[in-house]
Amino acid sequence: MIIAAIEAGGTKFVWGILKAEARDRERPTILAKGSIPTTSPKATLDAVAAAIGEAAEKTGAPEALGIGSFGPVVLKRSDPDWGKISVTPKPGWSGVDIAGYFRLALDLPIAFDTDVNAAAYGEYLWGEARGIQDFIYLTVGTGIGGGVFSGGSLVHGLSHPELGHIKMAREAKDKFAGSCPYHRDCLEGMASGPAIALRWGRRAEELPPEHEAWELEASYLARAIATYSLVLSPELVLIGGGVGLRPGLAERVGALVGEELAGYVPALAAPGRLEGFVKRPALGPEAGLIGSAGLAIRLRAE
Amino acid sequence: MIIAAIEAGGTKFVWGILKAEARDRERPTILAKGSIPTTSPKATLDAVAAAIGEAAEKTGAPEALGIGSFGPVVLKRSDPDWGKISVTPKPGWSGVDIAGYFRLALDLPIAFDTDVNAAAYGEYLWGEARGIQDFIYLTVGTGIGGGVFSGGSLVHGLSHPELGHIKMAREAKDKFAGSCPYHRDCLEGMASGPAIALRWGRRAEELPPEHEAWELEASYLARAIATYSLVLSPELVLIGGGVGLRPGLAERVGALVGEELAGYVPALAAPGRLEGFVKRPALGPEAGLIGSAGLAIRLRAE
Numbered sequence: 001m002i003i004a005a006i007e008a009g010g011t012k013f014v015w016g017i018l019k020a021e022a023r024d025r026e027r028p029t030i031l032a033k034g035s036i037p038t039t040s041p042k043a044t045l046d047a048v049a050a051a052i053g054e055a056a057e058k059t060g061a062p063e064a065l066g067i068g069s070f071g072p073v074v075l076k077r078s079d080p081d082w083g084k085i086s087v088t089p090k091p092g093w094s095g096v097d098i099a100g101y102f103r104l105a106l107d108l109p110i111a112f113d114t115d116v117n118a119a120a121y122g123e124y125l126w127g128e129a130r131g132i133q134d135f136i137y138l139t140v141g142t143g144i145g146g147g148v149f150s151g152g153s154l155v156h157g158l159s160h161p162e163l164g165h166i167k168m169a170r171e172a173k174d175k176f177a178g179s180c181p182y183h184r185d186c187l188e189g190m191a192s193g194p195a196i197a198l199r200w201g202r203r204a205e206e207l208p209p210e211h212e213a214w215e216l217e218a219s220y221l222a223r224a225i226a227t228y229s230l231v232l233s234p235e236l237v238l239i240g241g242g243v244g245l246r247p248g249l250a251e252r253v254g255a256l257v258g259e260e261l262a263g264y265v266p267a268l269a270a271p272g273r274l275e276g277f278v279k280r281p282a283l284g285p286e287a288g289l290i291g292s293a294g295l296a297i298r299l300r301a302e
Numbered sequence: 303m304i305i306a307a308i309e310a311g312g313t314k315f316v317w318g319i320l321k322a323e324a325r326d327r328e329r330p331t332i333l334a335k336g337s338i339p340t341t342s343p344k345a346t347l348d349a350v351a352a353a354i355g356e357a358a359e360k361t362g363a364p365e366a367l368g369i370g371s372f373g374p375v376v377l378k379r380s381d382p383d384w385g386k387i388s389v390t391p392k393p394g395w396s397g398v399d400i401a402g403y404f405r406l407a408l409d410l411p412i413a414f415d416t417d418v419n420a421a422a423y424g425e426y427l428w429g430e431a432r433g434i435q436d437f438i439y440l441t442v443g444t445g446i447g448g449g450v451f452s453g454g455s456l457v458h459g460l461s462h463p464e465l466g467h468i469k470m471a472r473e474a475k476d477k478f479a480g481s482c483p484y485h486r487d488c489l490e491g492m493a494s495g496p497a498i499a500l501r502w503g504r505r506a507e508e509l510p511p512e513h514e515a516w517e518l519e520a521s522y523l524a525r526a527i528a529t530y531s532l533v534l535s536p537e538l539v540l541i542g543g544g545v546g547l548r549p550g551l552a553e554r555v556g557a558l559v560g561e562e563l564a565g566y567v568p569a570l571a572a573p574g575r576l577e578g579f580v581k582r583p584a585l586g587p588e589a590g591l592i593g594s595a596g597l598a599i600r601l602r603a604e
Contacts, residue, residue: 072567072568072569086568086569087568087571133459134458134459134460148533148534150452150453150455150457150459151452151453151455151457151458151459153452153453155452155453155534155535156436156453156535157435157436157452157453157534157535157536157537158436158535158536158537158567158569158570159535159567159568159569159570160535161532161533161534161535162532162535162566162567163532163533165532165566166528166529166532166533167471167525167528167529167562168471169469169470169471169472169487170471182564182565182566183564183566185471223469226468226469227468227469227529227533228533230463230464230465230467230468231450231463231465231468231529231530231533231534232450232457232459232463232533232534233457233458233459233460233461233462233463233464234459234460235459235460260469262484262485263484264464264467264484264485265374265460265461265464266374266388266389266390266461267374267388267460267461268460268461269389
């Protein structure tokens, strides 16, 4: 089966055409892939549609398109605004009908979810969370967001989780005001890539592993994961994203989650249980694109 | 259908025998009800089983028993410890097989969940959350805990949510150390009945509505509910429990949730959307018992 996929991000749209094996236990192969910088809605969507159309002439026509989009988006099937971006500070993008645009432009059935739910779904089908019914996929980069699996289903609710914006108890020694324009010192405001850069005056990539920035980063992420764990009771937490994929960070975070929980959750307090509780995603930076393909494959199977 | 129900609490076990109508849209009628103080496991369970057995001679024999229990409990069906209390500081109760005891003592099929999930289920079937797929039932009293509905199902996960123990960002003016023996200043440590009594030197019941304690209480609850909302995206939050049912508290909390979210969740930022977002449960203090009966009715229907 040939499937098209788009990971619609705030800075770039990554598109791909993938070949899925008959048995969906095997990870789809990427036949073609490219990326388009996110500018105005029309220019961006037109360029993505054109690139997919052109690539499809070589790969064969896709049967469906899966989209994992930056948010906030409307996911309620019964909502007439399903498939649209809702109110966003990103200029020009509020109300843009992403799903509707591609349904018309490419004449394909569309599966649509958040970028992070798509990544979580990819990890569920073909990655570290294979067969795990309750887990969280957290991405830490320019922003912080998360996809949530509960009882074997992606969590939507009224809209969708916004894991990056929970208010944080501060580390006493940390005087940084926080960088979130809405909440200042929420998790994203304290631990995203831009927050790190503002606090230390250097970009995260430039900070060496022994820099104190990383211990602080790990402690905020561990604190947030302890909170998610008390709310959702997951079996596993994956950390991806530009900052999150940094070698050693997931392990460092995992080692601190137990301290935050202080033995309170017996199912996690058992000796050794927290080993491997926090991991890097297996699909790495491609989780979003491959997961979006997974959403489209599921749509075809419905 | 005659159904037995137990709300197993840390201070008392409330038992009931209920009559459910053929159409489960109608709230069951309580035919008999009583309560037993929680002492040693054997004395408590024996007394509850005896009371139900005796009452059943008048009401007719129940077909099933629903139990909503204080936690932590083991809910995973595949776990050999299903239906047991896990590790608890409550003397003598670690590992007690509550479901197993009543299956043997009363010879009935057993539905088993947390007390707060049972209460949430009661509100879903017959209360304020009727037909709502994503909501939270929070109880604020001696402790703080919560039941979670996501996508139309009760959330279990690895064990079950422990909503009362999330770490809180403090109000700057609040110097109270917190009363939780595990985390000190988690939500339960800052806003439970015992925390209120310790902070103000008077029991919550004795504090008049205009006392500053209530504004602080509302702000911590609103902050916690904002966090749950960012993680779970619920449509509704119900607040029950001895402190939570205090007149006016739910409204006061609801008015503050919007400030905590600072307009970030568009689906909740729409004008008027937060009106009625936080409510008192319709079944009041009986939500746990009636909800436990609901779990048993569902078990019979499976």
